[in-house]
Amino acid sequence: MSQKSRVSKVFAAAFVVLTVLVIGALVTMVVFIHRDIGSLNATALPPGGPPTPAPPGLRLPRDLLPESYRLFIWPRFYTRIPAAEGNATAPNQTTVFTGNSTVSFRCLAPTRSVHLHSRDLVLSDPVLLDRDSGRAIGVDRIRDLDTGEDIMELRLSEELQEGRNYSLFLAFSGDMSPHPRGLYLSSYKEGGSGAGAGAGANADPNTQRFLAATQLEAIGARVVFPCFDEPALRAVFHLTLIHRVHTRAVGNAEEAGSFHLDDEWKFTEFLPTPRMSSYLLAFIVSELEHVQFSRRSGDLEFTIRMHAQPEAIRDGLLDYAGHLTGDITAFFHDRFGLGFGMTTIDQVALPVLGPAAMENWGLITYHEGYLLYDPNVSSAHQKQEIAITIAHELAHQWFGNLVSIRWWNELWLKEGFATYMSYVAVDHVDKSFSMCDVFVAENMAMAMETDALASSHPLILPESDVQTSSSIGNLYDSISYSKGALLLRMLKDYMREGDFHRGVRRYLKTFQWQSTDHRDLWSALQQEESSSYIQISDFMEPWTRQSGFPVVTINTTTGQISQKHFLYNSTDQSSLLWKIPVVYTSNRKELSGELVLSTAGPDIKGEFIAGPGVWILANVNYTGYYRVNYNLENWNLLFAQLETNRNVIPLLNRVQIISDAFNLARAQQVNLTLALNSTRFLRNETEFLPWDAAVSNMGYILEMFDRSEVFGPLQMYLQNQVERLYMFYKNHTDSGTVPREPAQQQNQLLAVSVACSNGLPDCVAMVTRKFSEWMNNPSNNSIQANLRDVVYCQAVAAGGAEQWEFVWNQFLSCSDPAERVRLRKALSCSRRVWLLSRLLQYTLDPEKIRLNDVSSIIEDVSSNAAGHALAWNFIRAHWDYIVTDYGPSVIAAVSRRFSSQFELEELRRFVSDHGEDLEGLGDEVLERTQVNIEWVEQNRDGALQWFRRETEPRPGPAPEASA
Structure with a gap:
């Protein structure tokens, strides 16, 4: 054990017995102040002197560079609280934590102030x-700067000198949060994970x-x-708990x-971490x-x-995740x-x-539903989600x-890469998931829906635009994750896989x-x-520095090809252009090739x-991050090909x-009936991804029309289209057996879901x-997982209070995380308004609904x-309760269905009153609602006529059943 470890133990022992010793200035060791550890709540030094100009926003001055932290943290909580009955001295839970830190840093420019981040x-x-x-060196005062972004200043008695090395000791105390952020306190019932959990002889579920x-x-x-809390200010962490x-x-x-x-407390010291960003520090008490796996590569x-x-x-619920991790x-x-x-x-x-999970270096944390896998309870989709999350x-x-x-x-540089590489990795270790195809289908849908709004943002913003906590939070979206990943995939194909x-x-x-x-x-x-002709920066800058993406329009009569910024709102104007790699094919073999569409205009x-x-x-193969539009004749030829022999189309x-067809219709660049025609071939389609794309895109039509006369014919059309697929899996469904491949399992689930709903x-x-x-x-x-x-x-939707009460009681007693999610979602499927109202009221009581489940x-x-x-009424009535942790997400969810002028006016009033709570989301939800209103007005009659025409009785072969 190193000398540093022995010194740390001496300090930790002194820390816990409530004494901070004075250690002389031997070599360059820290000077500790003799004081009671219980007095960490002492009043800070009083402010004084003229104010120091605040750094801009969140950023610290670049006069100091951290090198290491020596952290001692003491969470005082109880993992077990003795029952109060018959025990008058039973302790209450405590959320206090105390500690101290010594940060060592190098001075890069003369300064009389040390600035650090600190909050609460x-x-x-x-x-x-x-x-x-x-x-x-004397510290004259310590105080928060009035920046609104957590910067505190220590004003010094003398100037720090460039090139010299310093260390700062600070004692601190705070409260653990009840919400999952910072250092937080969480709870669970004993025996609370896994199938059969709580059945052990020593497990008391209460x-x-x-x-x-x-x-x-x-x-x-x-x-x-207190720390230098910026990702570039990496340091080594020496942690003792x-x-x-x-x-x-x-x-x-x-x-x-x-x-x-002593009999109550111990300390654990950890080896130094690599030099890392502050947000990656993690610990759990x-x-x-645990169970251990070893691996070599x-x-x-x-x-x-x-x-x-x-x-x-x-x-054995960690076995799948453990082997997959290796x-x-x-x-x-x-x-x-x-x-x-x-x-x-x-x-x-x-x-x-x-x-769902957090990538702390060496200590990765997961919501248990994304790590625990039980083949008897977890679905194929949950297994896939676990694999992708781990990767x-x-x-x-x-x-x-x-x-x-x-x-x-x-x-995006970390989240886009992690998203892209996770699908590549899972596809490598388990081909049955077909993850490379799933990756494209899922992420294109998520990224392009956000990116087709004028309120979207570029993948890379100027640093000056990201200087508040809310502006950082806004970047955790499908642009950084999905669009970032898709652009990396497009670049890989453009510059060739090996080079990439x-x-x-x-x-x-x-x-x-x-x-x-x-x-x-x-x-x-x-x-x-x-190659000698690809300039990476020239190609990628428009894709990363501009918001949105293009639609490429090809006219097979004139041969003209052009591009335009794709936006849902047809009244928005944009002159943005991109360098677009276009790979094309045809039913005439010689008509295939590739080109790069320039920014020079139509060609x-x-x-x-x-x-x-x-x-x-x-x-x-959907390699480019753009949509494609054609002249009507070409669209109809593609649809005819799909209906006669769909497998010719990849x-x-x-x-x-x-x-593309549905989103072009949503942007009013093609008629809605053209998009609906693209779904006719599905009555014979048995692959999951085309069906999933259709259901996802038809979901927008359902959201817009499920409160109108269009809904009845629309439901009948979907019944007719899905019936063959449903019957294809009927033997499996009725008997409770499982199709062999994960894609088939997901397709069976989709077929049953569309058919029943x-x-x-x-x-x-x-x-x-x-x-x-x-x-x-x-x-x-006995219901198959x-x-x-x-x-x-669907049983809750078709049933009444008896079915709802049964699910509620199962939810209360269930300990398996995957099963709890299913039951929770089922409770919201009821068509009885009073039962849904009851469920919403339960979200106000943490004893009934965990805080983590409220927004869902x-x-x-x-x-x-x-x-x-x-x-919508519940959100407005209880906004003060909801806003702290769930505000933006619930407003984004509820406003998706707004499609009337009355709803838009209500939303405007709400955004006007609470815009600051929405972290920049107000413009996006208002724009989306305006687009919905215009779209519904222009497409209601045409959609009604199309669905009525398609559901008229017609002769046809009898449905096929699976063997």
């Missing part, structure tokens, strides 16, 4: 040392357990300790040592247990520790040609976490951790342990680009002139044709029967036609 902390006892001489965990991205480190003797502590790095200080040998409640480990980490190590900076990965299943967080160990971003305006992968390797190796921006990536890729290409019966298909282009009698009877069998024997749920989502929801329930109720107005 009481700071005291500042001690500043010149580490080069061991001399103490016993509550508490744990403390951290969630510091993006700017949450300042809530836990004080915690109760029966608990376990885990941090980013491996444990260096631990010992008991709990009674969770080339010269990398690493250990995986999976943490969860004991029952989850006992039931496979994906080995793949990344081989692909990138270097390790991830550590030899141990701790992954923790938490009962409450804000995001995303593991990719961050390289993109974001090993190589960090300089500032949050480059968020070599460029990514160069980028990681060159900038490991450093912070970067997009120019560093362009440079690394350019050095590996093997005439002879190869795009097609003869009679010849169609052209552009954006082959799978992803069947998705693309549907998506649109009233196909056979489907409604099936779900009613299966649900009744479960109600009659609650201890024996993959179908439980739709069976629960409100959003689910708002998506139900029967509950939409109810949810």
Whole structure:
């Protein structure tokens, strides 16, 4: 054990026995002040003197550069609170934490002030040392600057000198949050994870357990300790935790040592972390247990520790995630040609976490539903979500951790890469998911819907535009994640796959342990680009610096090809242009090739002139981030091809044709009936992705028309279209057997969902029967796991109070996270307004609905036609309760269905009154509503006529049943 470790233990022991010792200036060690640790709430030094000019926004001056932190943190909470009955001295829970930090830094420019980030902390006892001489420097005052963005200043008695090294000691105290941010307190019931959880002899499901965990991205480190809380200001962290003797502590790095200080407390010291960004610091104090996996990949040998409640480990619910983690980490190590900076990965299943998961370096946290997998309970979709989530967080160990971003305006540089590489990795380790195809279909839909609004934002904003906490929060959207990933895929195809992968390797190796921006990536890729004509920065700058994307229009009669900024609002004007790689094919073999559409304007290409019966298909395999429009003749030829032999059109282009047609209709660039014609071939389609694209895009029409006379014929059309697919899986569905491939399992679920939600009698009877069998024997749920989502929801929708009450009671007693989500969603499927009102009222009571579930329930109720107005009124009536954690998300959800002038005026008043709470979302929801109003007015009559015409009785072959 190193000398530094021994000194740390001496300090920790002194810390816990309530004494901070005075240590002389031996060499350059820290001077500690003799004071009671219990007085960390002492009043800070009084302000005085003239105010110091505040740095702009969130940013700190660049006069000091942090090198390391030595942190001691003492969360005082109880993991177990003795029952109060018969015990008058039973303690109450405490949320207080105390601690101190010593940050070592180098002075880059003379200054008489030290600026740090700090929020909601009481700071005291500042001690500043010149580490080069061991001399103490006086601190005249400590105070918050009036920036509104958490910057505090220590004004010094003398000037710090450029090139010298200093250290600052501060004591601090704060309160753990009840919400999953900063250092927060969470709870669960003993035996609370997994199938059969709580069945163990020692597990009491009525016993509550508490744990403390951290969630510091993006700017949450300042809530836990005073720090340089910017991603580029990387430092080494030496962490020591004080915690109760029966608990376990885990941090980013491996444990260096631990010992008991008395019968109640012990301390755990961790090895130093790599030099990393402050938001990646993480620790957990709990009674969770772990199971360990070991793996080797080339010269990398690493250990995986999976943490969860004991029952989850006992039931093997971490086995899938543990083995998958090893496979994906080995793949990344081989692909990138270097390790991830550590030899141990701790992954923790938490009962409450804000995001699905968080990539803290070496200590990855997950909401337990994204880590625990039970083949008897989890659906195929949940298994896929677990795989993608794990791969995303593991990719961050390289993109974001090993190589960090300089500032949050480059968020895409880590999130886009992690999104893209997660699908590549899962596709490599398990081909049955077909993840590369799923990636394109899912992410194109998410990114383009946001990016087709004038209120969208560029992938890379100027740093000056990202200077508040809300402006950072706004970047965590489908633009940074999905669009970022899709542009990387497009660039990979444009510059060729081998060159791209070599460029990514160069980028990681060159900038490991450093912070970067997009120019560093362009440079690394350019050095590996093997052709002589591609300039990476010239190609990518329009795609990353401009918001939105183009629509490419091809006229196969004239051969003209042109581009235009694609926007839903037809009245918005834009002159933006892009360099667009266009790969095209045709039913005439010689009509295929590729070109780059320039920014010079419309062009005439002879190869795009097609003869009679010849169609052209552009954006082959959906590689480009753009939409394609054609002249009407070409559209009709493509539709005819789909109906006669759909397999001539590549799978992803069947998705693309549907998506482009519907979104062009939404933007009023083609008639809605043209888009609806693109779905006719689906009555014979058995692949999941085209059906999923159709259901997703028809979802917009449902949202706009489910309260109008269009809804009846629309439902009948969907019944007719899905009946063959439903019958294809009927034997599996009725018997409770599972199709072999994950894609087939998802397609079966989609078929049942579309059939039941649109009233196909056979489907409604099936779900009613299966649900009744479960109600009659609650201890024996024979409903096949993959179908439980739709069976629960549709049975509640078709039923009444009895079915709703049954699901509510199951929800209250359920401990499996995946099953709880299903049950929670099913409660919002009721068509009884009074039951939906009751559910919304329950969200106000944390004893009934976890805070983590509140926004999901409100959003689910708002998506139900029967509950939409109810949810909108509830949000406005209880805004003060909702706004802190759920405001923007619930407003985005409820406003999606607004399509009348009355709703727009109500929304305007709300945005006017509460715009500051919406973190910049107000303009987007108002724009979306205006687009909806115009679209409905122009398309209601045409949609009604089309659906009525398509549902007129016609002769045809009998439906086919699966074997």
